[in-house]
Amino acid sequence: MNTQGKWICDGVPKNNQQYPSNQAHPPQENHGPDCIVCGLPREAMTPQKSQKTVISKPPGSKPSLVLPILILVGILAALAGGFGLYKLTQGNKQPAIVASPETQSPTSSDNAPTTTADPQAIASDTADNAELISQGEKILLKDATNSQKTAAAVAFAQKNWEDAIAQYQQAVSVNPNDPESKIYLNNAKAKKAGNPLTMAVVVPITPSPDTAKEVLRGVGQAQDEFNQSPATPGRLLEVVIANDIDPVKAVSLAQDLTKSPNILGVLGHGIDKGSQQAIAMYEQAGLTVLSPISTSITPGSGGQSTLQTIPLAKKANELLGTYLQTVGTTLAKYAATKSSAPSVVVFYNADSPYSQQLKQQFTTALSKVNGKVVKEVDVTGANFNAAAEIQNATGAGAKIGFLALSKNKVDRAIAIAKANPTGAQGLQLIGGDELYNPTILTSGGDAIKGIVLAVPWSSQPNDPFANQAATIWKGRVSWRTATAYDATKALTSAFSQNPSRSGVSQLLNQGVAIGGTATDFNVLNEVPLVQAVPGSNGPPGSKYEFNPI
Numbered sequence: 001m002n003t004q005g006k007w008i009c010d011g012v013p014k015n016n017q018q019y020p021s022n023q024a025h026p027p028q029e030n031h032g033p034d035c036i037v038c039g040l041p042r043e044a045m046t047p048q049k050s051q052k053t054v055i056s057k058p059p060g061s062k063p064s065l066v067l068p069i070l071i072l073v074g075i076l077a078a079l080a081g082g083f084g085l086y087k088l089t090q091g092n093k094q095p096a097i098v099a100s101p102e103t104q105s106p107t108s109s110d111n112a113p114t115t116t117a118d119p120q121a122i123a124s125d126t127a128d129n130a131e132l133i134s135q136g137e138k139i140l141l142k143d144a145t146n147s148q149k150t151a152a153a154v155a156f157a158q159k160n161w162e163d164a165i166a167q168y169q170q171a172v173s174v175n176p177n178d179p180e181s182k183i184y185l186n187n188a189k190a191k192k193a194g195n196p197l198t199m200a201v202v203v204p205i206t207p208s209p210d211t212a213k214e215v216l217r218g219v220g221q222a223q224d225e226f227n228q229s230p231a232t233p234g235r236l237l238e239v240v241i242a243n244d245i246d247p248v249k250a251v252s253l254a255q256d257l258t259k260s261p262n263i264l265g266v267l268g269h270g271i272d273k274g275s276q277q278a279i280a281m282y283e284q285a286g287l288t289v290l291s292p293i294s295t296s297i298t299p300g301s302g303g304q305s306t307l308q309t310i311p312l313a314k315k316a317n318e319l320l321g322t323y324l325q326t327v328g329t330t331l332a333k334y335a336a337t338k339s340s341a342p343s344v345v346v347f348y349n350a351d352s353p354y355s356q357q358l359k360q361q362f363t364t365a366l367s368k369v370n371g372k373v374v375k376e377v378d379v380t381g382a383n384f385n386a387a388a389e390i391q392n393a394t395g396a397g398a399k400i401g402f403l404a405l406s407k408n409k410v411d412r413a414i415a416i417a418k419a420n421p422t423g424a425q426g427l428q429l430i431g432g433d434e435l436y437n438p439t440i441l442t443s444g445g446d447a448i449k450g451i452v453l454a455v456p457w458s459s460q461p462n463d464p465f466a467n468q469a470a471t472i473w474k475g476r477v478s479w480r481t482a483t484a485y486d487a488t489k490a491l492t493s494a495f496s497q498n499p500s501r502s503g504v505s506q507l508l509n510q511g512v513a514i515g516g517t518a519t520d521f522n523v524l525n526e527v528p529l530v531q532a533v534p535g536s537n538g539p540p541g542s543k544y545e546f547n548p549i
Contacts, residue, residue: 007042007045008027008028008045009025009027009028009035009040009044009045010024010025010027010028010045011024011025011035011040012024013040013044013045014044014045014046014047015043015044015045015046015047017044025251025277025280028280117261117262118262119191119194119195119196119262120159120191121260121262122135122137122157122159123135123200123240123256123257123260123262123263124137124138124256126256126259126260127256127260128252128255128256129242129249129252129253129256132242132243132245132249132253133240133241133242133243133253133256133257134153134184134240134241135156135184135187135238135239135240135241136152136153136156136164136168136183136184136187136188137153137156137157138153138157139153139180140180140205140241140243141178141180141205141209141212141213143209144175144178144180144181144213146171146174146175148167148168148170148171148174149167149168149171149174149178149180149181151163151167152164152166152167152168152170152171152181152184152185152188153184155167156168156184156187156188159191161188161189161191161192162192164184164188164191165185165188165189165192168181168184168185168188169185171185172185176472176473177473178213179213179216179217179219179220179473180213180216180241182220182224183216183219183220183223183239183241186220186223186224186227186236186237186238186239187238187239189227189236190227190236190237190238191238193234193235193236194234195234195235196235196236196237196238196262197235197236197237197238197264197492197495197496197499198237198238198239198240198260198262198263198264199237199238199239199240199263199264199265199266199267199488199491199492199495200239200240200241200242200257200260200263200265200266200267200268201215201216201219201239201240201241201242201266201267201268201484201488202242202244202253202257202266202267202268202269203215203216203241203242203243203244203268204243204244204245205241205243205244205245206243206245207244207245207246208407210437210438210439211407211437211480212243214477214478214480214481214484215267215268215480215481215484216241216484217469217473217477217481217484218477218480218481218482218483218484218485218486218487218488219239219267219484219485219488220239221468221469221472221473221481221485222484222485222488222489222492223237223239223488223492224472226492230496231492231496232496232499235499237492237495240257240260240263242256242257242268244268244269246274247274247275248274249274250269250274250275250277250278251274251277251278251281253278254269254277254278254279254281254282255281257282257287258281258282258284258285258287263287264287264288264491264495264499264500264501264504265287265288265289265290265491265494265495265501265504266282266287266288266289266290267289267290267484267487267488267491268289268290269289285501286501286502286505287501287505288491288494288501288504288505288508290487290490290491323456323527324354324357324358324361325361325364325365326527327358327361327362327432327433327454327527328358328360328361328362328363328364328365328366329361329365330454330527330529331362331365331402331430331431331432331452331454331529332362332365332366332368332369332371333365333369334430334452334529334549335366335369335371335400335402335428335430336369336370336371338399338400338428339371339399339400340370341370341371341372342366342369342370342371342372342399342400343371343372343374343396343397343398343399343400344366344371344372344373344374344398344399344400344401344402345373345374345375345376345377345389345390345393345396345398345400345401345402345427346359346362346363346373346375346376346377346401346402346404347377347379347389347401347402347403347404347405347412347413347416348376348377348378348379348404348405349378349379349380349405349406349409349412350378350380351380352405352406352408352409354406354434355404355405355406355409356404358404358432359376359402359404362402362404374393374396374397374398375389375392375393375396375398377389377393379405379409379412379416380409384412386412386415386416386418386419387419389416390416390419390420390421390426390427393427394425394426394427398427399427399428400427400428400429400430401416401420401427401428401429401430402430402431403416403429403430403431403432403435404431404432405431405432405434405435406434407434407435407437410434410435410437410439410440411443413431413435413440413444414439414440414443414444414447414448416429417429417440417444417447417448417451418444418445418447420447428450428452429448429450429451429452430451430452430453430454431451431452431453431454432453432454433453433454433455433456433479435451435453436453436455436478436479436530436546438538438539438542440532441532441538441539441542441544441545441546442538442539442540442541442542444532444544448532448544449532449533449534449544450531450532450533451531451532452529452530452531452549453529453530453531453546454527454528454529455478455479455527455528455529455530455546456479456482456483456527456528465482465485469481469482469485470537490508490512491504491508493507493512494507494508494512528548528549529548529549530546530547530548530549531546531547531549532544532545532546533545533546533547535547
């Protein structure tokens, strides 16, 4: 805690200095040296003494209350990357109450909706980023388009629910692996029923379509289950999909979603500064958001688990250690099974806090199993040469290659795998969840055979969720699908009990019990290992699949 006390940052420097980050955001109370939203230092908010300028504020304005969860987000954002585990986030101030669509009334919050909710409304009609938002009136996944889907979108935009249902049903039949069509089909049914419960999911469709599809499959499966047996007859779940195209757009996208009065909760966003600002926007509107920071799923008896917020009282190192440290420990122990004194070369990318922290956690854990890191290689270097680095590492005694790489460096992981000699002369490759990606299986070819990854969930042969998901989506699903499924189940449970923004926030803060959860273990204590092996359950174009070890 900063001994100099709290200070307020609004993202606009007051000391006439230039900073890399210089974007206005809602006033944020801070207790450390840097702003947890934009990263500006404390001194940036202090006017130069030589100036006599008085900074005035509008009459009656007040600095925003401290948002404890953003402190948490800021700490983790400095240390970890977006690894796709869902943490529930609520504002610590009493949010402006937003009633259910049946009793919706205007609110006084700056970013909360101020109009009466229309259950037939389409969120993009009033959005500044209309092209990035859809409930079924436009197609966002451009690589999964067919004539039936296009016709369905036209019907949906015209609010012709019967035709939209018929056309989206055909689109699902043509491509059952497409989660967007299935979600829009259920949305059309929800609109036709007349008074839907609405959530939004923010996914990186443009920058990472495969990741987006994995998340949408989890959401779509949970939506389909809910709508088959709704808690309140006639109130089906609809899902607004938003394309998280760029961190710069995150705040504007959040504004669009918060001003849509039907939306009771949001799933998605990352941990970049744009996402942090977006989360602040949701908090001011009293809108619950499930963001990829951590998870607080606690397994219970009888197939029940509890999903709730992680209290602020937890220390940052505990939060970080609950996942990344466990990943490092799990992989270090695996390395120790290959050698009594494992020698490892670590490949990392210096431009990623996630990568650097994973490297650090693994290195610490390796020393505890009598292992050592003989070489560290930054793959972002201009002169990076995978073959030369592997040769140097094996010459130094390395037998294992740890790929502590973020998801935007999958191409470098593939290059390392292809440069790795086969047999005893090569390295046993291991890595974290960011490499659990269809691309590594399709583009890696035979080179990735045997690679071992630590991921938050893996498909087990007798897992009911995994088997059901494989039947629905005509192929094996990923850990992102499993965690998104759990998150959506938690939201729908809260929606059913109290369909208002304030009610959802309060319920999830207390903890929501979810049964039949996909994530039936605590990833803060256990991280499963999977290995790339020959098989037919991988993505199209690959002869490999990831199987649990």
